[in-house]
Amino acid sequence: MADDTPAKAPRVSVDEFNRITRRALPLVEAFGFRVERLEAGSVTARMPYHESHLRPGGTIAGPSMMALADYAMYALVLGLVGRADAVVTTNLNCNFLRRPGPADLIAEARILKLGQRLAVGEVTIYSEGSEHPVAHVTATYSIPPGR
Amino acid sequence: MADDTPAKAPRVSVDEFNRITRRALPLVEAFGFRVERLEAGSVTARMPYHESHLRPGGTIAGPSMMALADYAMYALVLGLVGRADAVVTTNLNCNFLRRPGPADLIAEARILKLGQRLAVGEVTIYSEGSEHPVAHVTATYSIPPGR
Amino acid sequence: MADDTPAKAPRVSVDEFNRITRRALPLVEAFGFRVERLEAGSVTARMPYHESHLRPGGTIAGPSMMALADYAMYALVLGLVGRADAVVTTNLNCNFLRRPGPADLIAEARILKLGQRLAVGEVTIYSEGSEHPVAHVTATYSIPPGR
Amino acid sequence: MADDTPAKAPRVSVDEFNRITRRALPLVEAFGFRVERLEAGSVTARMPYHESHLRPGGTIAGPSMMALADYAMYALVLGLVGRADAVVTTNLNCNFLRRPGPADLIAEARILKLGQRLAVGEVTIYSEGSEHPVAHVTATYSIPPGR
Numbered sequence A, B, C, D: 001m002a003d004d005t006p007a008k009a010p011r012v013s014v015d016e017f018n019r020i021t022r023r024a025l026p027l028v029e030a031f032g033f034r035v036e037r038l039e040a041g042s043v044t045a046r047m048p049y050h051e052s053h054l055r056p057g058g059t060i061a062g063p064s065m066m067a068l069a070d071y072a073m074y075a076l077v078l079g080l081v082g083r084a085d086a087v088v089t090t091n092l093n094c095n096f097l098r099r100p101g102p103a104d105l106i107a108e109a110r111i112l113k114l115g116q117r118l119a120v121g122e123v124t125i126y127s128e129g130s131e132h133p134v135a136h137v138t139a140t141y142s143i144p145p146g147r
Helices: A014-024 A026-031 A062-081 B014-024 B026-031 B062-081 C014-024 C026-031 C062-081 D014-024 D026-031 D062-081
Strands: A034-039 A042-047 A088-096 A105-114 A118-127 A133-142 B034-039 B042-047 B088-096 B105-114 B118-127 B133-142 C034-039 C042-047 C088-096 C105-114 C118-127 C133-142 D034-039 D042-047 D088-096 D105-114 D118-127 D133-142
Touching: A014 A026, A014 A034, A014 A062, A026 A062, A034 A062, A042 A062, A062 A088, A062 A105, A062 A118, A062 A133, A062 B062, A062 B088, A088 B062, A088 D133, A105 D133, A133 D088, A133 D105, A133 D133, B014 B026, B014 B034, B014 B062, B026 B062, B034 B062, B042 B062, B062 B088, B062 B105, B062 B118, B062 B133, B088 C133, B105 C133, B133 C088, B133 C105, B133 C133, C014 C026, C014 C034, C014 C062, C026 C062, C034 C062, C042 C062, C062 C088, C062 C105, C062 C118, C062 C133, C062 D062, C062 D088, C088 D062, D014 D026, D014 D034, D014 D062, D026 D062, D034 D062, D042 D062, D062 D088, D062 D105, D062 D118, D062 D133
Parallel strands: none
Antiparallel strands: A034 A042, A042 A105, A088 A133, A088 B088, A105 A118, A118 A133, B034 B042, B042 B105, B088 B133, B105 B118, B118 B133, C034 C042, C042 C105, C088 C133, C088 D088, C105 C118, C118 C133, D034 D042, D042 D105, D088 D133, D105 D118, D118 D133
């Protein structure tokens, strides 16, 4: 089906995405998020380690991980859809799996379904250097009509 | 059942909770979160409006709402359990319902289940002055043994 | 806003809904589900107790509770939207709170958001005669264009 | 970490699991569920196509897919933990991605985290013969102490 075939090239590049979001999303700059790889249907994003993400017990706060997942999914959807402003998150579900240590977080996002109205993806977050995921997210985005 | 009867008085007060979290959670201070009401099984928290929460389209970013919900739930669980460090979020599911306008966000959290090992609650978030929720969250927290 | 004002009367009645679904949904008849109250924005549904819902430990199986929640939400959405065939569930999140005993299950569904494209609601499930919920569900439904 | 290393061999075999659940779970027999592959950390389960799973529009009902996912996850957790009765589902989140056609459903489950108290996994469901998933589930199970 047409809606299941991702475009062969992403509709925004890594550089475009990082430039757009640094300007438009104050949180992105505050957290230092950046996309490192942006393909059609697959994205890698990074959150540099910084003590401002800590919570009691010396681990990284859950909301920082959810923000990173939402950011990686946003890049994934823009890479497939190519329109920025009107795409909105409608659902995000996060399972926190392990307490991340003091290291950068790496988010690997991939598309599960790109439809006419909704895009669904999953994001697995790792502490850099570990193979065990610290969090797993699924998220749904509403795509504006007429694209 | 014993595990279904919330303590009659919360185990931490509003002032204690705000003091603990401002010191321990850098994000709380950055976002300006505060708890306004903390009862055994029910909490009200506020996120003051600030343009740093905006995302494209002029609305408040989803991650800010999830962070507020997690913060309100954390107050709810500490009010019931009375131990801070070892309580961790294991799952958070957020449905984004409407785009909030430029106003403070108010989070109303209530307990659904307080067990020996897990606490589950729901949080409804409103724009101040509106009766229609902008987001709805359910979240689960793991409670350390031996309390 | 227009999309936040439920119709004053539901667009299908309890009798219509029960007749439609018994004919169209074999599972409904197998489980004995029925709607007892259907208002615009609020529904009560029942699953009669039957030993075929049991799982090891003598409690009611989780999938039976999720099926009941989905059924109650379907009645809720049809009561608001009035079109049956094209409404589909896009997300369902269930927290299992307590083990239900051998009794009928009562599902209370209410709408959180009725938009042009998506409807979101929550369902709380009780064992008949108990005030403590056994499960809590949020679910999202996609509404076809042109209604 | 000890809790992240799955046992090298599963603690129940396919035959044991199918025998236990057919006897103990009436729904399993009603739906015809069976496990086809059960390894330590990875399971394949099948739901044979039958018209009783249909819903309006000629597609398979969402609750049947959630039941299949819960069943596959149950096999996954028993294969890792080796105790049946006291393992309970605490959360299940399902994204419905595409309408399955009239074919068997195949569920691929894999473990995301096996801890002392909680196990988290994900299940991707396909129509047999298609590479596009029809549903994606994450689920959490509570593991009894003292195993």
